[in-house]
Amino acid sequence: MRTLLIYPVFPPTFWSYDKSLELVNRKVLLPPLGLITVAAILPQTWEFKLCDRNIRDVTEAEWDWAELVVFSAMIVQKEDLLSQIKEAKLRGKCVAVGGPYATSVPSEVEAAGADFLVLDEGEITLPLFVEALKRGENKGIIRTEEKPDVTTTPIPRYDLLELDAYDSMSVQFSRGCPFQCEFCDIIILYGRKPRTKTPAQLLRELDYLYDLGWRRGVFMVDDNFIGNKRNVKLLLKELKIWQAEHQYPFRFNTEASVDLAQDAELMELMVQSNFDAVFLGIETPDEESLKLTKKFQNTRDSLTETIDTLI
Ligand code: SF4
CATH class of the missing domain: 3.40.50.2300 (Response regulator)
Known part of the structure; x- marks a missing residue:
């Protein structure tokens, strides 16, 4: 066809x-x-x-x-x-x-x-x-109401792209987010139980990009990269080795919830893997608005302290 x-x-x-x-x-x-x-x-x-x-x-x-x-x-x-x-x-x-x-x-x-x-x-x-x-x-x-196991998802066909036109490539490690922000369609589309690929699977995707000659930014497109912290740490422990072995060919960036600041080990692993930017879902400093929109994870700690920790 x-x-x-x-x-x-x-x-x-x-x-x-x-x-x-x-x-x-x-x-x-x-x-x-x-x-x-x-x-x-x-x-x-x-x-x-x-x-x-x-x-x-x-x-x-x-x-x-x-x-x-x-x-x-x-x-x-x-x-x-x-x-x-x-x-x-x-x-x-x-x-x-x-x-x-x-x-x-x-x-x-x-x-x-x-x-x-x-x-x-x-x-x-x-x-x-x-x-x-x-x-x-x-x-x-x-249609389906089932959520697939993404460990069986094949490597995307990056070879079909006109690579020179893009500023960054995209890879996806997980789908879904454990939180319940009422304005967010991610939890409707992908569910509240984050499903992750395996570290080896994601590294195969990076190998493929590397073999195609890519040497710039890579956006980890997960809507909340740290939705499953245990599995993300397993990935990062292998990713930091892969990056060092390949002389750091990729700069990573991603999106994450502000509770990233509560996990020093996770932040350190991201830095060691060459993450240089994280898009944070702050939305508003107004606590009443955060509660109204069910963004409870942003009300647990002072947002100012959270930002200070991350920077
Ligand atoms: S933390 Fe982000 S991805 Fe998760 S439900 Fe809230 S807005 Fe959506």
Whole structure:
């Protein structure tokens, strides 16, 4: 199956870092990790091409080549996603859509003309999609309430990316977060029990990036990297050795809850593994607001002391 993976455009916002990226001569901050993971889960006898529309438009040759067009997007990419689904359907392609936006709001994607909605986590729903195609089905909504074991997730197909266009690569160690902030969709999408890959599995992903020649930043995309502290420490103990053996080819950054400051061993292991930035979920210093939004983990210690400890 000739499969064209398309990543829709992010409109300019603070988070698209357009001006900063111009300074470092890169087009985009991060790659579409979801789509290259999808490419790794689908049958490897299929052929794949990937177009990140934040880098360039889909070429006529790519449209002509594709038998199946696969999209993944977040809500901020909605406008371009819906227009590209319509474009693919005008060209008579079979269209499958997954990712966080379609999983949260499937009706709009369906109304735009998508043939298949392959929702929730792809380790479970993509094989069901492949089975549906084998049975000759030409549309459907495929969902699951099960959360997959991510220790079986294959290495993402980083080889499909135009690596020079990106400022950082992305890897994922865990999905899910133990907390219950009421505004957060992560616990709805991935659950409150963090599921982690194995250290060896993550190091194989880094080996692959290293072999492809990557030597810059790597964003650990976990929404809360320290959701399972025990397993994160097991990873970091191996990662610091890997980094030293490879002469520190990667600078890591990630996102974490503020209780990171309570664990000196964890912070030290992150520094030794060459983490140079952590995005913290502070939200507000107002304790009443924190309680109202169920962000209780930020009320346990003084936020000022927490920041002082981390810096
Ligand atoms: S700590 Fe972060 S990832 Fe976890 S529930 Fe709160 S906002 Fe979501």
